[in-house]
Amino acid sequence: MLTPAPAPSASQTRWPERLANGLFALSTLVYLLPFIVLPLLALLVNGLSLGGSATPLDSLLLAWANPTYRAALGNSLLLAGATAAGCCLLALPAAVILLRQPKAFAAWLPLGLLPLCTPPFLAAAALKGALGPGGWAGWLNHPAGLLAVEVVHYFPMLLLAILLPLRQRQQEIDSALLCAPRHGWRFLRRIFLPLALPGLTLGCALIFSRVLDDIATPLILGQGTLLAPLLYLRVGSHGFADPVNSVLALCLLCLTLGAWLLASRPFAPASLFSPLALPPADDERPPLSPGERAYLALLAGLAGLPFIALLLLSFAGLWSFTALPESYTLRHYLATWQTQQGALGNTLLYCGLAALCALLAALIIALRLHSRRTARARRLGNALLGLVALPGSALVIGYQQCYAAFSPFGGELLAAPPWAFIALVLSVRNLPYAVQILRLALANLPAQQLEAAHVLGQTPWRSLVRIALPLLAGSLVTAFAVCFLMAAFDLSTALILIPSENMAPLSYSIYLEMFKTSNQESGAALAVTALALLGLGAALGRQALRRRPRPVAEPAA
Amino acid sequence: MPLPACRLFLLILALLAAPLASGSQRIVVVTSFSKEITQSYKKAFEADNPGLRVEFLSLPSPRALTYILGRHLEPRPDLVWSSAPETFDQLAAQGYLQRLAPPPGDAAVDASAQPYFLAQAWSGYGIMWNTRYFAAKALPPPATWTDLGQPAYFGHLIMTSPARSGTTHLIVEQILQSHGWEAGWQLLLRIAGNCAEISERSFGVPNAVGRGQYGAGPVVDFLALGARNSGTPVAFIYPPQTSIIPANIAVLAAAPNPDGARRFLAFTLSPAGQALLNRPEISRLPVLAQAQNPQHALLPHLAQAGQRFDRALSQHRYQLIGVLFDQAITFRHAELRETTRLLHAADRRLALAPEPQAAALVAEARRLLYRPPPEIAGADAAPLAERQTLLLENQVARASQANYRQAGEQLRRALDLLR
Numbered sequence: 001m002l003t004p005a006p007a008p009s010a011s012q013t014r015w016p017e018r019l020a021n022g023l024f025a026l027s028t029l030v031y032l033l034p035f036i037v038l039p040l041l042a043l044l045v046n047g048l049s050l051g052g053s054a055t056p057l058d059s060l061l062l063a064w065a066n067p068t069y070r071a072a073l074g075n076s077l078l079l080a081g082a083t084a085a086g087c088c089l090l091a092l093p094a095a096v097i098l099l100r101q102p103k104a105f106a107a108w109l110p111l112g113l114l115p116l117c118t119p120p121f122l123a124a125a126a127l128k129g130a131l132g133p134g135g136w137a138g139w140l141n142h143p144a145g146l147l148a149v150e151v152v153h154y155f156p157m158l159l160l161a162i163l164l165p166l167r168q169r170q171q172e173i174d175s176a177l178l179c180a181p182r183h184g185w186r187f188l189r190r191i192f193l194p195l196a197l198p199g200l201t202l203g204c205a206l207i208f209s210r211v212l213d214d215i216a217t218p219l220i221l222g223q224g225t226l227l228a229p230l231l232y233l234r235v236g237s238h239g240f241a242d243p244v245n246s247v248l249a250l251c252l253l254c255l256t257l258g259a260w261l262l263a264s265r266p267f268a269p270a271s272l273f274s275p276l277a278l279p280p281a282d283d284e285r286p287p288l289s290p291g292e293r294a295y296l297a298l299l300a301g302l303a304g305l306p307f308i309a310l311l312l313l314s315f316a317g318l319w320s321f322t323a324l325p326e327s328y329t330l331r332h333y334l335a336t337w338q339t340q341q342g343a344l345g346n347t348l349l350y351c352g353l354a355a356l357c358a359l360l361a362a363l364i365i366a367l368r369l370h371s372r373r374t375a376r377a378r379r380l381g382n383a384l385l386g387l388v389a390l391p392g393s394a395l396v397i398g399y400q401q402c403y404a405a406f407s408p409f410g411g412e413l414l415a416a417p418p419w420a421f422i423a424l425v426l427s428v429r430n431l432p433y434a435v436q437i438l439r440l441a442l443a444n445l446p447a448q449q450l451e452a453a454h455v456l457g458q459t460p461w462r463s464l465v466r467i468a469l470p471l472l473a474g475s476l477v478t479a480f481a482v483c484f485l486m487a488a489f490d491l492s493t494a495l496i497l498i499p500s501e502n503m504a505p506l507s508y509s510i511y512l513e514m515f516k517t518s519n520q521e522s523g524a525a526l527a528v529t530a531l532a533l534l535g536l537g538a539a540l541g542r543q544a545l546r547r548r549p550r551p552v553a554e555p556a557a
Numbered sequence: 558m559p560l561p562a563c564r565l566f567l568l569i570l571a572l573l574a575a576p577l578a579s580g581s582q583r584i585v586v587v588t589s590f591s592k593e594i595t596q597s598y599k600k601a602f603e604a605d606n607p608g609l610r611v612e613f614l615s616l617p618s619p620r621a622l623t624y625i626l627g628r629h630l631e632p633r634p635d636l637v638w639s640s641a642p643e644t645f646d647q648l649a650a651q652g653y654l655q656r657l658a659p660p661p662g663d664a665a666v667d668a669s670a671q672p673y674f675l676a677q678a679w680s681g682y683g684i685m686w687n688t689r690y691f692a693a694k695a696l697p698p699p700a701t702w703t704d705l706g707q708p709a710y711f712g713h714l715i716m717t718s719p720a721r722s723g724t725t726h727l728i729v730e731q732i733l734q735s736h737g738w739e740a741g742w743q744l745l746l747r748i749a750g751n752c753a754e755i756s757e758r759s760f761g762v763p764n765a766v767g768r769g770q771y772g773a774g775p776v777v778d779f780l781a782l783g784a785r786n787s788g789t790p791v792a793f794i795y796p797p798q799t800s801i802i803p804a805n806i807a808v809l810a811a812a813p814n815p816d817g818a819r820r821f822l823a824f825t826l827s828p829a830g831q832a833l834l835n836r837p838e839i840s841r842l843p844v845l846a847q848a849q850n851p852q853h854a855l856l857p858h859l860a861q862a863g864q865r866f867d868r869a870l871s872q873h874r875y876q877l878i879g880v881l882f883d884q885a886i887t888f889r890h891a892e893l894r895e896t897t898r899l900l901h902a903a904d905r906r907l908a909l910a911p912e913p914q915a916a917a918l919v920a921e922a923r924r925l926l927y928r929p930p931p932e933i934a935g936a937d938a939a940p941l942a943e944r945q946t947l948l949l950e951n952q953v954a955r956a957s958q959a960n961y962r963q964a965g966e967q968l969r970r971a972l973d974l975l976r
Contacts, residue, residue, distance in 0.1 A: 054944075062944075066951045067958045068888040132770035141754055219757040225888055233757070236620040237720040237879050244947065320790050321689040321769025339596055512615055513592065515758045 024368040027361040035428045036387070039398025043253070046401055047246035059243030068225060069244070073251060076227040079147060079218075080211040080255075084158075084204040086151035091158040092200075094299055096192055097292045098163055102170060104288060104296065105163055111303050112156040117485035117534065119507045120153040121216030122527055123306035128220060129520050130309035134323035141222045149217060149306075154207045156303050161203025162196045169195075205263030206388065209256035213391035213492050216511060227252050228393050228492065235496055240400035249394035260389040264382060307531075313524035332525035336513075340526055343509040344533075347488050351505050353423035354430070355483035361427075362434030362479060369435070370442040381439065385432045392429060392493035399425065399497070422498060426487040426505065433486065434479040441475030474545050481541060485534070506530050583610045584817040587625065589618045589639040589723050590804075591760060593783065593838045601833060602824050609817050617759055618644050618723025619879055625653060625809065635818035638806040638825070640680050640777060641723030643872040645805045649673040650872075655808040655815065657822070676803030677825050678779075678834050679842040679862065681855045682728045683795040685781035686773035687766050696772060701796045702732055705773070706747030708901040713772035714752045715765045718887045720879030722759035724777035727802060729878060730871045735798040742929030748775075749886045750897030750926070767791055778855055782840035795858055800866040803844060869936040880946065881930045884953040892961040896926055899968035906975040918971035925964040930956070 044050070049058040063069045098105040127149060128140050139145055166173060176191055215232045218224065224233065231248040238245065288296070317327030365384065369377045445468060453463040469476075487505060494508040504512065510530070514523030588595060595613045602611055614634060616624055618641035625634065625648065637644065637654075648654050654673040684699050691698060696713060699705055705714060719726035733741035749755065753771055756762055762774040763781060767789045781793035806825055808818045824830045831848035834841040842855045849856065886893060903919045930953045941949065 059947075062947050062951065066884075066954045068884065068954050128770075129768075132765065133768045135769070137765075137770045138753065222754045222756070222890075224755075224757065229757075230888075233720070233883070236617070236623065237876065237883070239623040239626065243943075318788055319768060321687060321693065339592075515760055515764075520764060 020364070020368055020371065023364045027364045031361055031424075031428060031431065035399075035424060036390070036395075039395055039402045040253070042402035043246050043249050043394065043398040046241075046243060047250035049243065054243075059247050063244045063247040066244075069230065069248065072225050072227050072230050072248075075143075075223075075225055076212055076252075077255065079143070079150070079226060080208045080259075082147050083150040083154060083211045084208050086147065087155040087158040087207055088200070088204065090151065090155040090299060090302075091162065091203075092196075094159055094296060095162045095196060096188070097288065097296060098159070099166060099173065099192065099195075101288060102167070105167070108156075108159070108296075108300075111300060112160040114303070114307075115153050115157045116160075116482075117489055118527075118531070119216065119489045119491045120150060120210075120214060121220055121491060121511065122310065122507075123153045124149045124217045124220045125514050125520065126306045126310035126313055126524065126527075129313045129514075129524065133319050133321055135321070143223055146218055146221045146223045149221065150211055150214070152302050152305065154210070155299070158200070158203040158207060161206065162199040165199050166195055201263040205259050208259045209389040209391065212252055212256055213393055215393060215492050215495055227255075228391065231393055231397065232495060235397065240397060245397055246401065249391075249397045252391040252394045256389045256391050257386065260386050264386070310524050310527055313521055314528045316521050319521075332521045333529065335522050336525045336529055340509065340513070340529075343504060343506070343526075344530075346504065347506040347509070350419060350422050350426060351484050351487035353419065354426035354487040355480045357424055358427035358431045358434045358483040359476065359480050362431055362438050363476075365431075365435050366438035366442055369439055381435070384435055387429055388432045390429055392490055393496055395428070396425070396493055396496040425493060425497060426490060427483065429490070429493075430483040430486040433482050437475050437479040437482065438472070441472050445471055477541055477545060481538070582608060582814060582817055583612050584636070584814055584821050585612045585614060585634045586636045586638055586821065587614045587616055587621045587634040588637075589616060589621060589641070589759070591780070591783075593836075594841075597833050597836060597839065598825065598830070601829065602821060605824065605829075606820060609820065611821060617721050619720055619726065619876075621723075622647060622875075626651075633811065633813050634809055635812035635814050636806060636808055636821060637674075638677065638804070639723055640802070640804045641726060642802055642805065642868055643726075643875040644723065645674040645807055646868060646872045647875065648807065648809075653810055655810050655812070657808065674805040674807035675822070675826060676844045677806045678804045678844060679801060679855055679859065680724070680804050681778045681795050681801045681858060682724065682731065682775065682799050683778055683781070683793055684773055685763060685766050685776045685784075685791055685793045687769045687771075688790045688792050690766075690769045690772045694772065698792065698794070699773060700794060702748070702775075702798060703744060705751065705775070706744050708751075708904065710751045710773065711898065711901055712751070712753050714748065715754045715756055715762050715771040715774045716748065716752050717756045717759055717762055718879065718882050720883050720887070721757060724759060725762075725775065726875070726878065727777075727800070727871075728775045729882065731798065731800050731866065733878070734867055734870070735865060738932045739929050743927040745882070746886065746893070746927045746929075747897075749890065750893050750900075752890070752894070755887045755890050779839060779841040782854060783838050786837035786840050793854070795855070798865070799858070800864065801855065801858055801862040802866060803862075804841075867936070873936040873938070873940070874933040877933050877941065877946070877949070880950055881933075881953055884950050885930055885957040888954070889957050889961060892958070892965070893926075896922075896961050896965045896968065899965060899972065900926060903968050903971045903975065906972065910975065912975055915971040915974040918967045918974070922964040922967035922971070925960045925967070928956075928960055 046059070048060060049056055098108060124140070124146075128137055131137055131140065140149065173191075173195065213228055215228045218226050218229045219232070224230065227248050231245055231252070234242055234245050234248070312325070314332055315328045315330070316325035317329040317331070319325040369381050449467055450463055453467055454460075458466070489507040490505065491507040491511060494505050495511070498504055498508060510523050510527045512523075513526050514520045586595075592615075595615070599611045599613070603609065614621075614624070618639045621637060621639060622644050625637065637648065645654070656672045657675060659672065684702075684705065686696075686698065690696075690713070694713065696709060697704075699710070704710075717725045719729045729745060732744055735741070736744055752774075754761075754765070756765065760780070762776050763784055765771050766774050766776075766781075767784045769790075776793075778793060778795070781791055785791050785793065806822055808815060808822055812818045826845070828845060828848055831843035831845040833839065834843045835848065835850045835853075840853075842853045842859075843849050900919070900922060903915070903922075907916055907919060931949070
């Protein structure tokens, strides 16, 4: 474990035990049973043809007999693996540089966070949209083009996954750097790799599963022979009950879970979600060398390229068969403002609800895991983290099959309040992020203050409200924001689950706007508007957290 | 709880509650049309009918059908509004549609369809091309579907799959019906082999052609005319074998809001609703004669409406055409395109220096490359069961893979001989 938590004191473990137990059971039941266990069972039964009159494994054999699906399996594995490898190639040198430069890392942060909260199809659509009229689209319409787009999109995330856990141990690293070689193979082998490995494997597993689950990017770049895009196309032409769909969904599930299990061997999962500590202002370190600067600038340029293309597209007027637009206009922004207010409102509703649900459940689960630090609780925590890897497209197929099969409810069980269902579905895969953020925040709660409150006769409830919650506020807001963004940009789930533009989370609205009109530019304008609002929200949230009165964390020496 | 964080949470909660509070009645329309059309109708209808809110489920026609037949989750649609007549035929045959009163005035166009669905706009199908792209690459403007199979257009075309686009399905079906199964598939394979990309989205074709990413593609008329009328340098032609088929609208039997649905349907057929079709960015031909723009390019062809198109046959093999196209073309497009490139190269060299052995190899390769999939029996044959469909898919996929591979090998040998 990279971030050692203080040992639990007697007073800390005494949360209102029964209430906590009940809530914990309820939240795991509400989430795990209908949204994970039953759909996966339905997939398993249909995919392996275990129910009904068909011979077992019939659909599996039928799907295997078709060269297209065999090729899709190989292509998907290759693409996801190559993307993870490509990200490593780009991110590792940068991580070596940034490990010694916390300030430069702080400057990198916003860029690294962007891929977490934008879908990769945006990069593909923007690049293709901006390069296409100049006759360069053919370069992207190629497996190598797809790989390039995925790598450019995801490598900042890997960089973050490597460096964020290390930020917690900057002092140790600094002292290690003082007495050990700062360069060369020995530095890599003795210092860098052991430190970076947990984040590296976790980041690679996350990227691997995200790329496997990506529907829109391969389709935009004309590479449909992959598992997730084929699944999406087959749902469109054959419906949800199609047996080959279940086989494809099962394949996706097995691959992502396999990658996750492999990666979970060498790391402690909590490490990815360490809180950020910004470097002190008087930090003095040797400046970056010109070579290092150039490499970082190149990476920043690469990561920023899709966004430059997006911006260009959003202002383009007439743009046909020329390298740059012939005219520029604000028309697309005006149209976005006029027609997309509803979409933004819906995003706020569904994704906000999703984030709230995830936050509530995560708080209950985190409290429970915090108060019971048994091996079982730790295993449960790690298993929960695995939910991140579940492919959304496969899960949605599972939902449809599962709730179509429950005839006592006539398929109406979850139909009654669609907004609540959508919110819960969107929140399931984001739950682990919230749980991890809150677990870490709980682990960092000052035990002395809670102890003191207990000695002074405060009830557990009052110490929760007066001491724990104010200290947790920052993490609660962070967890809410992360869940909200993840839900808003979860295109794989939305593409299959929500066909209505009025219920679409943001990524789906952008997708519709880009591909259901004869001008993609309005979609680009919507995406830029959304990103601008996102930046504004992040700045406001940070401001609010900064102004927050800070309780004294440690007793004065 | 600290005040700023508290306020932030309250603000978020208030924002969340706002959309829930607006309690207007909604009408859900499944449609394949572009946002230009849906937004115009939404705006005009909601202005006329305060208290009613229209929502669109944007689904290509083939998906719309699977959605309505197989969907168990919300939202439940009230209306279907799309170009593909087979969608309506199938829904009506299975009892999914409500009976409707005949349309007012002179809009009655398709007596056989009544009383379950009504024609709302005329659509013709044809070829759209980018005039700048064609000028720069010195390409001749196409006049017929057969032209698109010419070697000159290799790498300059884009099309989408009939499994994803109702309008492309109509185009493919027209080609198959007018040329016959065998010649029709051969032409489709030639055109697809010339395509640089098989787009996943219907709108991918007009978008890519309009922006000059590729030169030309088969589209439904209004997408091309709308782009042209908005200033994009594109041209459009109706090939001689084209059919003119109305886009329809219908109310679903299980509509949660049948009254609202009927009001929306009546609005789309009213003079005000029909006039919306004449907007430059929409450019569709209304069915109501009084609303028709006399300048519309489709008007001179209107006399042929409904001719040369066997709707029963098309409905019978509706899903299978998409399945065959995907297995033989979409999912094997890289191989098909590469083999087509080799074939064009071999043909060029043979024209320069004839060589009998190479010519025989090329002829065999051409036969393999353009071998059509097994014919789907006529409209009166029994439909295929799910397992049979899967077996057919596998058979076509394996045959296409083997054919393209063998054709490629033959062509490489021929090119070696011609070197």
